[in-house]
Amino acid sequence: MIGIIGGRVFDPMNGINGTIQDIWIKGGKIVSQEEVDPQKARRIDASGQVVMPGGVDLHSHISGAKANAGRKLCPEDSRRLIRARTGFFRSGSGYTVPSTHLTGYLYAEMGYTTVMEAASAPLVARHTHEELQDIPIIDKGVLITMGNNHFIMKCIQNGEMEKARDYVAWLLEASKGFGIKIVNPGGVENWKYGKNVQNLEDEVIGFGVTPRRILSALARIREELKLPHPPHIHGLSLGRSGNADITVETIKSMEGIDAHFCHIQFMSYGGKPGEFPKSAAVKVAQAVTENPHITVDVGQVLFGPATTMTSDAPFEFSLSRKIGAKWVNNDLESESGGGVVPLTYKRNDPVHSTMWSIGLELFLLIEDPWRVYLTTDHPNAGPFSGYPEVIRMLMDRDFRAQEFEKIHKKAMKNSILPELNREYTLNEIAIITRAGPAKRLGLKNKGHLGVGADADITVYANLENKAEMFAHPAWVIKDGEVVVRDGKLIREQLGRTLYVSPSYEKAIEKDIRAHFDNSYTVSFENYPIAPEHIGPSEKLTCD
Amino acid sequence: MTLQNRNGDKEASPITLRLKEPTSIPIEADTVSPDHFIGRSLKDIAALPVYFGRRKRNLGDVFHIEGEESDQVIVEGDLAHVKKIGYGMTRGRIVIRGNVGQHTGACMRGGEIIVEGHVADRAGIHMEGGRLWIKGNAGHLLGAAYPGERRGVNRGVIIVEGNVGSETGAFMRRGLIVVMGDTGEFVGARMIAGSVFVFGHLGKRAGAGMKRGSIVAFGACEPLLPTYRFESVFQPVFIRVFVNRLRQWGLPVNIERTEGLFRRYSGDITALGKGEILIYDSNE
Numbered sequence: 001m002i003g004i005i006g007g008r009v010f011d012p013m014n015g016i017n018g019t020i021q022d023i024w025i026k027g028g029k030i031v032s033q034e035e036v037d038p039q040k041a042r043r044i045d046a047s048g049q050v051v052m053p054g055g056v057d058l059h060s061h062i063s064g065a066k067a068n069a070g071r072k073l074c075p076e077d078s079r080r081l082i083r084a085r086t087g088f089f090r091s092g093s094g095y096t097v098p099s100t101h102l103t104g105y106l107y108a109e110m111g112y113t114t115v116m117e118a119a120s121a122p123l124v125a126r127h128t129h130e131e132l133q134d135i136p137i138i139d140k141g142v143l144i145t146m147g148n149n150h151f152i153m154k155c156i157q158n159g160e161m162e163k164a165r166d167y168v169a170w171l172l173e174a175s176k177g178f179g180i181k182i183v184n185p186g187g188v189e190n191w192k193y194g195k196n197v198q199n200l201e202d203e204v205i206g207f208g209v210t211p212r213r214i215l216s217a218l219a220r221i222r223e224e225l226k227l228p229h230p231p232h233i234h235g236l237s238l239g240r241s242g243n244a245d246i247t248v249e250t251i252k253s254m255e256g257i258d259a260h261f262c263h264i265q266f267m268s269y270g271g272k273p274g275e276f277p278k279s280a281a282v283k284v285a286q287a288v289t290e291n292p293h294i295t296v297d298v299g300q301v302l303f304g305p306a307t308t309m310t311s312d313a314p315f316e317f318s319l320s321r322k323i324g325a326k327w328v329n330n331d332l333e334s335e336s337g338g339g340v341v342p343l344t345y346k347r348n349d350p351v352h353s354t355m356w357s358i359g360l361e362l363f364l365l366i367e368d369p370w371r372v373y374l375t376t377d378h379p380n381a382g383p384f385s386g387y388p389e390v391i392r393m394l395m396d397r398d399f400r401a402q403e404f405e406k407i408h409k410k411a412m413k414n415s416i417l418p419e420l421n422r423e424y425t426l427n428e429i430a431i432i433t434r435a436g437p438a439k440r441l442g443l444k445n446k447g448h449l450g451v452g453a454d455a456d457i458t459v460y461a462n463l464e465n466k467a468e469m470f471a472h473p474a475w476v477i478k479d480g481e482v483v484v485r486d487g488k489l490i491r492e493q494l495g496r497t498l499y500v501s502p503s504y505e506k507a508i509e510k511d512i513r514a515h516f517d518n519s520y521t522v523s524f525e526n527y528p529i530a531p532e533h534i535g536p537s538e539k540l541t542c543d
Numbered sequence: 544m545t546l547q548n549r550n551g552d553k554e555a556s557p558i559t560l561r562l563k564e565p566t567s568i569p570i571e572a573d574t575v576s577p578d579h580f581i582g583r584s585l586k587d588i589a590a591l592p593v594y595f596g597r598r599k600r601n602l603g604d605v606f607h608i609e610g611e612e613s614d615q616v617i618v619e620g621d622l623a624h625v626k627k628i629g630y631g632m633t634r635g636r637i638v639i640r641g642n643v644g645q646h647t648g649a650c651m652r653g654g655e656i657i658v659e660g661h662v663a664d665r666a667g668i669h670m671e672g673g674r675l676w677i678k679g680n681a682g683h684l685l686g687a688a689y690p691g692e693r694r695g696v697n698r699g700v701i702i703v704e705g706n707v708g709s710e711t712g713a714f715m716r717r718g719l720i721v722v723m724g725d726t727g728e729f730v731g732a733r734m735i736a737g738s739v740f741v742f743g744h745l746g747k748r749a750g751a752g753m754k755r756g757s758i759v760a761f762g763a764c765e766p767l768l769p770t771y772r773f774e775s776v777f778q779p780v781f782i783r784v785f786v787n788r789l790r791q792w793g794l795p796v797n798i799e800r801t802e803g804l805f806r807r808y809s810g811d812i813t814a815l816g817k818g819e820i821l822i823y824d825s826n827e
């Protein structure tokens with residue numbers, strides 16, 4: 001039993017905005033005061049401090065095939081952050097792609113308690129889960145890439161929507177996934193022929209379907225399966241000048257169906273293809289505002305080293321050619337593809353400076369904080385350890401202006417950032433870093449401090465420097481256990497893997513088995529991951 | 544080499560570290576550097592951390608330490624397993640009396656390290672300034688880059704009186720490496736700029752993937768890679784300028800060779816192709 005006494009509580013989901021109140025914990029859950037014996041409870045004095053639910057990151061690449069390819073491709077990244085073993089805690093290394101245990105420590109030390117791995121092909125999900133188990137403290141889940149899946153595209157081509165729906169349900173259960181991820185629908189398949197898709201009507205080679213049909217089919221399937229999280233979409237033409245038009249068109253193409261668009265900073269460029277990108281943040285922010293069923297995360301660029309890793313294999317190829325960097329390409333049979341390219345974002349690079357500015361513009365232009373979430377698409381636009389710096393830029397106009405003065409002149413000239421005076425409040429920060437993402441992920445017990453919620457709580461010293469404040473919370477409590485005390489990690493424990501298991505027509509397995517016999521390197525029997533294989537877990541209901 | 548600074552001023556007596564007992568356990572001694580010693584009493588210096596294998600110890604547990612506050616440091620004993628001496632140093636001088644382990648003078652930015660014996664691999668790796676003078680032989684990756692890095696040494700001078708291993712000066716960005724003896728393979732591989740002078744035998748595949756920079760072979764040399772193209776025979780003036788300075792430093796450089804003709808090969812045409820390998824031809 002723990003009582004967090006006298007803190008200023010920010011719990012936007014329950015409409016609590018900075019009120020002084022006590023939070024009580026029992027059995028890993030938040031309970032009402034009547035349920036605890038205040039004499040016996042351990043009391044944490046939070047007076048003068050800020051109390052929020054534990055942070056929730058809904059898009060971060062921390063585990064699996066791509067993270068490992070990044071580690072192998074970039075041994076230099078290991079030298080940028082090295083932590084020795086101390087007492088109970090393991091050693092680790094890696095700045096943009098930290099090793100497994102270190103990833104858990106770094107998130108926990110920053111007050112984050114739930115993280116969604118943003119993409120794994122189902123074929124390599126076993127590896128993704130094995131690594132997730134080695135990431136301590138935080139709860140986690142995996143979004144499963146489906147936008148270039150042969151079986152699904154075949155079903156769409158033949159108009160067999162029920163079959164596609166049953167397959168998606170089977171695939172989520174087999175891979176112990178949390179939701180549907182769509183990456184450059186059709187484009188990754190076409191890349192296998194050295195091509196890509198340029199717009200929503202382009203044909204996917206060999207399937208006769210289009211990106212538009214893939215997107216709408218998967219969005220409808222999500223509705224029918226009642227998955228907690230809507231399709232998580234990385235659209236077309238990522239990183240290309242002029243891609244804002246297609247981003248807006250894709251947002252509109254959802255026609256009122258729920259969808260989440262990830263790292264839209266990378267999708268909000270004006271200008272002509274191949275030329276210098278201009279900010280199209282206004283256009284994209286407006287489209288987001290006008291389509292209330294759409295949510296986004298930003299993918300804010302941080303200056304310094306990054307490692308780009310995405311299932312968007314053609315994008316990684318063109319990036320590696322453009323900057324002359326090392327490159328890994330990955331082919332995932334009939335499911336997907338992928339690539340990894342290291343990159344350093346520089347202030348004196350006009351393109352990188354423009355990307356930095358576009359991210360902040362999007363944060364400030366999208367007025368409803370419930371529909372925009374803080375991410376750096378870790379480690380694509382920068383490591384998650386940079387979130388506190390982003391928070392400071394959002395909350396502190398003067399600091400933002402100061403940082404703006406340091407970017408490349410050409411980027412400055414094209415930016416509307418100096419005209420945006422908005423400053424995020426603590427309540428809004430609580431929304432974009434925990435309440436909003438938790439709500440969008442459909443996690444009913446997370447992102448809030450109401451009775452019955454998981455006791456994942458972060459207590460911050462209320463500092464003037466918001467970067468400092470959010471980088472080193474004084475207390476972090478996970479499942480009712482104190483893991484960070486006085487800013488220091490003191491406890492390592494296992495987190496849970498969150499997954500869904502929607503019901504489906506078992507007859508589909510006959511067709512899937514035939515598909516495996518024809519086109520997979522693994523057998524149907526060896527493909528599904530058993531629940532006991534993923535360690536401590538929590539199955540979310542689909543209703 | 545005596546411990547006198549360039550102005551000939553009298554100096555405080557140096558700090559001497561003597562390894563207490565020989566060991567095959569690797570010791571990570573990156574705190575052995577004038578930067579860490581300046582402004583510290585002997586007691587404080589003895590309390591600096593070192594890793595003895597996987598255990599954290601104090602410098603005083605591993606070395607006998609004596610002398611008075613100074614930026615002049617002498618290290619003695621069987622140091623073959625002592626790593627990272629002078630790591631990142633910016634000033635002063637370290638004299639190592641004997642053989643020394645890996646990463647000696649890695650990332651150093653100023654000052655001088657003199658090794659009276661041999662050094663193991665990765666000496667002067669990622670160096671950014673100062674001078675590393677090795678009287679014996681050096682191992683592999685002398686003045687090179689750590690795995691995955693795209694740029695290695697960026698300024699500074701490395702002199703080896705003996706032989707060196709493979710990948711000397713790989714990924715070098717700026718600076719000078721002088722090898723009086725023979726080299727292993729891949730000297731100046733993927734070099735971006737800078738100079739490597741080899742007075743002994745230049746090993747195979749020198750300058751593989753080199754963008755810019757100069758590799759100068761004063762002695763014999765293995766056949767070059769097919770991606771190097773013969774350009775001309777000439778008498779480069781810059782070599783004389785360099786060699787004059789080397790002689791001033793007291794290196795026994797054969798003056799006749801430096802005034803002779805050199806065959807110029809340009810490459811590596813699989814990369815940018817603006818690099819050169821100069822091979823001593825004759826003094827005709």
Ligand SMILES: [Zn+2]
Nearest residue numbers: 059118377380
């Ligand atoms: Zn991503």
